[in-house]
Every structure is written in structure tokens, then in C-alpha cells.
Amino acid sequence: MQMFLDGRPRTRSEVVQLTGLARSTVGQRVEALQSIGLLEPIGEAASTGGRPSARFAFNPQARVVVGADIGATHGHVALTDLLGRPLCEIAEPITITDGPAPVLDWLATTTERLLTQSGRDRTDLVGIGIGLPGPVEHSTGRPMQPPIMPGWDRYDVPHHLATALHLDTGFPSDGHAGSPGSATGPVPVLVDNDVNIMALGEHAAAHPHVQHLLFVKVATGIGAGIISGGRLHRGAVGAAGDLGHVAAPGHAQVLCRCGNTGCLEAVAGGPAITASLHAHGITATSNEDIVALVRSGSIPTAHAVRQAGRTIGEVLATCVSLLNPSVIVIGGSLAGAGESLIAGVREVVYGRSLPLATGDLQIVPATTGRQAGVIGAATMVTQHVLTADRIDHAIATRGVIA
Numbered sequence: 001m002q003m004f005l006d007g008r009p010r011t012r013s014e015v016v017q018l019t020g021l022a023r024s025t026v027g028q029r030v031e032a033l034q035s036i037g038l039l040e041p042i043g044e045a046a047s048t049g050g051r052p053s054a055r056f057a058f059n060p061q062a063r064v065v066v067g068a069d070i071g072a073t074h075g076h077v078a079l080t081d082l083l084g085r086p087l088c089e090i091a092e093p094i095t096i097t098d099g100p101a102p103v104l105d106w107l108a109t110t111t112e113r114l115l116t117q118s119g120r121d122r123t124d125l126v127g128i129g130i131g132l133p134g135p136v137e138h139s140t141g142r143p144m145q146p147p148i149m150p151g152w153d154r155y156d157v158p159h160h161l162a163t164a165l166h167l168d169t170g171f172p173s174d175g176h177a178g179s180p181g182s183a184t185g186p187v188p189v190l191v192d193n194d195v196n197i198m199a200l201g202e203h204a205a206a207h208p209h210v211q212h213l214l215f216v217k218v219a220t221g222i223g224a225g226i227i228s229g230g231r232l233h234r235g236a237v238g239a240a241g242d243l244g245h246v247a248a249p250g251h252a253q254v255l256c257r258c259g260n261t262g263c264l265e266a267v268a269g270g271p272a273i274t275a276s277l278h279a280h281g282i283t284a285t286s287n288e289d290i291v292a293l294v295r296s297g298s299i300p301t302a303h304a305v306r307q308a309g310r311t312i313g314e315v316l317a318t319c320v321s322l323l324n325p326s327v328i329v330i331g332g333s334l335a336g337a338g339e340s341l342i343a344g345v346r347e348v349v350y351g352r353s354l355p356l357a358t359g360d361l362q363i364v365p366a367t368t369g370r371q372a373g374v375i376g377a378a379t380m381v382t383q384h385v386l387t388a389d390r391i392d393h394a395i396a397t398r399g400v401i402a
């Protein structure tokens, strides 16, 4: 099955050649995958004499996934296909400080609305992926001491959603939501922090063949998602990539909301930029204001954003030495300020890193924009459910991908 995920149609003979498996084994496997809808016949291969052979391709429409991007003040939910491509979406204001119950009930209701809108059945849903704006223990789906999410600490997010949506857990002996892998039975609910899911979304949508990628979110806070060897690197407790509170060189006097001084996000995040503009008599109250000012040609704003880019670049130069990525993607709401921010980052990273590490290094803006989170949350689910073991289970239980 895995070889079909690149979207290329193949004949049975091609699969035999690629895998070295017996023809009969391949035939049975193709038939089984067809029976649960994941493969579909799509015409015949051109043949040089003899019987034309049928070609099969992955059918991404076979099931649907919910990808949810929950921010401090916004909720964005998409129903996607099995390649993480949004089919329909709902974005509404929410307030994360209302606590987990109202926010997750909103997500459950929104999931039902999307299923209804798209005419898909609850049984078509293979999983729910959620990004939250704070640290998350991915294995249990619980937020861990999230600074801007009062009431959410260690809250069992998968269990709440499974209950609200009456998700069929399928296996009486499978334990409750939040068991290892945070599977809730046949419909897993997976949770991670917003930057990790944005990294997954940008990687899947724009750089699927890149093995080593660093996604940097620049907004009110600053953080990074690390793709290493093609996989998301979460670290020991899920805190990998938390660059916002790394010391920015030369700013020891700046106070940060975390209680420390000289943190990167206190120096180069959105509020720091608006404060520096205020000193120039320019009023900006949000990241959107900053982006609009740069786009309207405000030179002091472009300078302030470029300087923030340089400060971020100082920290990223260290990351480049440590991780040797081939692509750094700059995303988040301030990435809309375009070249000003990226130019500052490039200036310092290329200037400060060794030529071997930067020879092929690209530093590029994110392409998925506001969709990065929902695409990434859905991708987190598809990567989880489309593994060989889970597909075997689906075949054994006639269609339930768990």
C-alpha cells in the first residue's frame, strides 16, 4: 500500500517488480485493498502484445479526516481527504481561555457540521487531528502547563472529543481514549502543538521530498517544528523547537512574559515590533497591522521587521549548525510581511553559518498560509492511520481503519 501513496498508478506486475513479492501475494493484497476502497482500478496500462493489464491507484477520497487548528482566538477546522487536502472548512472566533469543555464541544459540533455539509457519513471518518497553542504530550493528547490556556493543563482532549462525538471505540478491551498512541479505537484523536502541525502541513503540501526541514512560526510567539529524516522530531517531552525562550544575543535587559530576560520572542515577536514602532510614533496593535504597514510601504515598519528577522536569524544560525536542514520555512502571521522578514533572517543565517551547511540551504516563505494548521493536523492523522499494521487491521475487519 505504502508505494501507492505517491499517487502513481501501478499494475500488479510493477508491484511484483518493485517489492519482489510473489505474484499471487500481490494479487491478494491488491484485491484486499480494493475491497476496503483504498485502491481503485483506473484503466489499463499500454501493453506490448498480450492482454492489457489493469492499473490501480490510491483512492484518497475513500475516507475523510478532520484537521483542527485551535489558536488563542480562532478555531479553524477542515474536513480533508486521505492526502490531507481540504474538502470543506469552517473558521470561527473562539476563546481558548474559556477552557477545554466549551472549545472542544465547539470542535465536536463543527465536525458534525462539516460531515453533514460534505454529505459524508460518520463511518467515513478515520481520525481527528488537533493543533493547540501550547505544549502537548503527544502520546496522551494532553496539554502540558500551557501558558495561555488556563484550565487545560493535563486535560484529556481525546477522551472529551470521543465522548462528545460518540466515537465508536470498537474494541471493549482497548482501554479508554488517551491510551498509548492516543488512539480512541477506530477513530484516533491525535493532538500536538500548533507549530508542529504547521511544520507537518507545510512539509506535506510544499516540500514532501525534503528530509530535513525547519519550520519557524513568527507571530506573537516564536517557535519551530523540526522535520528530521522525513519525520517530525518532538523531543523527550514534546518541547523540541521551542525557540521563543532561547536567549537572543545582546538583549539581556528585555523582560519576557516567561519571567526570564532576553528571550527571542520578547525581542523579535509581534508585540516587540509594535512597541518599537510606538517609539517612532507609529500605531500598530496587532500582527495584521504590522503586515499591512509593511505592505503599504512604511519604511520604519519594514526596518523593524527586518531587524526582527536578523535577531531570529541569530538563533536560527545555531539551529542550522545543529540540525543541518536543507529548507527553512518562515511561516506564522508575521510571515505575511514578506521579504522584509526573510531578508533579515537570510542576512544573518548565511553570514553566520559555515558554507557547508548553507551551500544548498533554502530559506523560503510558507506557502500554505492559514491552511498550514488544518492540513498539518490532518496529515498527522493520515500518517498515523495509513501504516501497514493499521491497513492490515482494516482488511481483517472489513474496512475499519484503526
Ligand SMILES: [Zn+2]
Binding pocket: 244, 245, 256, 257, 258, 259, 260, 261, 263, 266
Ligand atoms: Zn521567555
